[in-house]
Amino acid sequence: MNKNKISEKQSELKSWLKKIGLSQNEFAALFLEETYEYVTDKEIKRFQESFKKQLRRKSTKPERIEAYLEYLYTTEKFKEAGYIKPQSFSGDILEPIAAKMMRKISKELTEKIEL
Structure with missing residues (x-):
């Protein structure tokens, strides 16, 4: 890491x-x-x-x-x-760029929910 x-x-x-x-x-x-x-x-x-x-x-x-x-x-x-407990799945299903975008979207949604 x-x-x-x-x-x-x-x-x-x-x-x-x-x-x-x-x-x-x-x-x-x-x-x-x-x-x-x-x-x-x-x-x-x-x-x-x-x-x-x-x-x-x-x-x-x-x-x-x-x-x-x-x-x-x-x-x-x-x-x-x-x-x-947060769950995340990262396998070979998504291309690395798509996985990165999904993490970004997830983070933004979490931040909006917390407001």
Whole structure:
């Protein structure tokens, strides 16, 4: 995945957090507490700082951001906000230019719905 795709995924995660009213710190704490049985306040603070850096760095592994997104889709806050996990299909059916146009249209529709 190129740096631009990572940037897009980071932006997507930040956008979802904003839409459902979760701060980056709140999300990081939830994620850590869900991932590990027992965590200390110190570990949570450390992870919150690490999480914020991961949302800025272009060297963040895309799998890491995907894991955060997948977790986000399962949270109560996400469901309570009335959202469902986004689905996308990209196969060999569409030419690359058509697929790009479809993503653009989808993004524009989503933005209009959110208004």
